[in-house]
Amino acid sequence: MKELPIANQTGLHGTLTVPGDKSISHRAIMIGSIAEGTTTIHHFLRGNDCLSTLQAFRDLGVQIEDNGDTITVHGKGFAGLHPASHPLDMGNSGTTTRLMMGLLAGSQFTTKLIGDASLSKRPMKRVSEPLKAFGGEVQLTTNGTLPATIVGQQLHGAEYEMKVASAQVKSALIFAALQAKQSSTIVEKLPTRNHTEIMLRQFGAHIRTVAHKIILVEPGSPLIGREITVPGDMSSAAFFLVAATIVPHSKVTLKGVNLNPTRTGIIDILRQMGAKLTIEERFSTGEPSGDITIESSALRPIHLTAKDIPAVIDELPLVALLAACADGQSTIHGAQELRVKETDRIKTVVAELRKLGVQVKELPDGMVIDGRSSWDVQDPQLESYGDHRLGMMDAIAALKADQPLQLAHADAVAVSYPGFFDDLATLLGGTQHDNDLN
Numbered sequence: 001m002k003e004l005p006i007a008n009q010t011g012l013h014g015t016l017t018v019p020g021d022k023s024i025s026h027r028a029i030m031i032g033s034i035a036e037g038t039t040t041i042h043h044f045l046r047g048n049d050c051l052s053t054l055q056a057f058r059d060l061g062v063q064i065e066d067n068g069d070t071i072t073v074h075g076k077g078f079a080g081l082h083p084a085s086h087p088l089d090m091g092n093s094g095t096t097t098r099l100m101m102g103l104l105a106g107s108q109f110t111t112k113l114i115g116d117a118s119l120s121k122r123p124m125k126r127v128s129e130p131l132k133a134f135g136g137e138v139q140l141t142t143n144g145t146l147p148a149t150i151v152g153q154q155l156h157g158a159e160y161e162m163k164v165a166s167a168q169v170k171s172a173l174i175f176a177a178l179q180a181k182q183s184s185t186i187v188e189k190l191p192t193r194n195h196t197e198i199m200l201r202q203f204g205a206h207i208r209t210v211a212h213k214i215i216l217v218e219p220g221s222p223l224i225g226r227e228i229t230v231p232g233d234m235s236s237a238a239f240f241l242v243a244a245t246i247v248p249h250s251k252v253t254l255k256g257v258n259l260n261p262t263r264t265g266i267i268d269i270l271r272q273m274g275a276k277l278t279i280e281e282r283f284s285t286g287e288p289s290g291d292i293t294i295e296s297s298a299l300r301p302i303h304l305t306a307k308d309i310p311a312v313i314d315e316l317p318l319v320a321l322l323a324a325c326a327d328g329q330s331t332i333h334g335a336q337e338l339r340v341k342e343t344d345r346i347k348t349v350v351a352e353l354r355k356l357g358v359q360v361k362e363l364p365d366g367m368v369i370d371g372r373s374s375w376d377v378q379d380p381q382l383e384s385y386g387d388h389r390l391g392m393m394d395a396i397a398a399l400k401a402d403q404p405l406q407l408a409h410a411d412a413v414a415v416s417y418p419g420f421f422d423d424l425a426t427l428l429g430g431t432q433h434d435n436d437l438n
């Protein structure tokens with residue numbers, strides 16, 4: 001049980017550079033490995049999920065030098081990957097698993113993927129089914145889960161209309177399409193994060209996006225290794241954006257955060273709810289990034305529907321927390337994807353908010369949350385359920401509670417933000433002066 005920090009009278013203060021983006025770190029290892037030549041990755045996220053990706057590519061014969069914050073990948077091209085001598089362990093990472101399925105579907109060998117207990121319950125047919133349209137073969141359990149066997153073979157082009165709004169599925173199909181003999185068209189249900197498309201283009205692939213959701217892939221261009229600096233992860237910055245908003249007298253600056261519009265749903269929501277934030281964007285040709293300064297403020301309720309969800313999918317536990325602090329009733333609809341994350345995040349968020357005394361109703365596709373300025377804690381023992389984002393949401397919620405709270409399975413935070421508790425402690429202990437930590 002971890003004793004969670006409580007906020008003092010002066011709130012959170014200081015300047016922080018959050019760790020590298022998880023989605024971009026995964027893709028840098030993957031695309032660096034299938035490219036020719038050297039890829040150097042700066043500000044790589046050393047979260048357990050990205051380390052699963054790094055290890056998987058080493059197991060496939062790619063030489064990867066690990067110098068902490070900087071990773072050097074000696075790319076071998078798609079054709080240079082070797083069969084692994086044992087099943088690849090995906091750990092807790094849905095992104096690694098699903099992208100790997102598309103990336104290895106066109107290989108000349110068979111690969112088995114396994115994962116931890118949570119990942120082994122998550123749906124994988126969403127990738128194996130569409131891959132069939134490209135000639136791919138991924139065998140799953142009868143429940144459509146891991147372990148998976150990817151039987152590599154020559155793929156062909158396809159036109160595929162997606163059934164779920166998922167960047168993981170889209171990325172798997174793009175990797176498959178790159179290995180096909182003909183061109184392909186992938187149509188998204190709703191626009192989702194486009195880091196795969198951006199990075200592949202930077203490496204030399206012919207990929208075009210039309211009307212934000214039609215992706216045209218022309219295979220055959222060589223991918224060439226390059227230097228990548230991973231911007232800060234908006235999904236990690238979000239914990240402190242929310243903390244600074246809900247804890248009185250706070251003012252925090254988060255530096256170098258990724259501002260890709262497919263990821264900034266939380267910024268739009270914070271603004272709509274009345275948060276006080278300013279953004280200084282830096283010039284960039286690939287992934288935009290910038291510094292965000294935010295201070296405490298009163299909040300209005302929010303109403304989200306399906307179209308709002310992809311750009312804030314991983315921040316929805318935090319949106320529920322913001323709603324619990326707002327002046328009135330908020331609704332989240334169209335978020336059924338939350339049920340197939342590391343935990344069923346509708347159930348687990350509702351359970352945790354109820355322990356804090358928040359009135360919240362579970363819906364099949366979201367929740368209804370009654371906001372209050374203060375809560376009457378019902379149960380001080382919070383639980384991450386082994387889900388990193390739940391554990392961190394609990395820690396931020398605890399700053400608002402009127403008594404000390406504890407968190408079980410707090411170590412889950414290492415999946416995406418190993419230094420989370422240290423960074424939180426620094427901002428809580430920080431002074432009103434800028435305090436650059438990294």
Ligand SMILES: O=C(O)C1=C[C@@H](OP(=O)(O)O)[C@@H](O)[C@H](O)C1
Binds near residue numbers: 165166168171193314
């Ligand atoms: O492509 C990615 O890197 C991710 C896509 C999202 O998943 P879905 O594609 O399942 O929505 C997100 O929840 C996950 O944390 C990372």
Ligand SMILES: C=C(OP(=O)(O)O)C(=O)O
Binds near residue numbers: 093094095096314
């Ligand atoms: C859902 C997440 O990741 P993944 O699907 O890669 O396990 C997440 O990081 O919140």
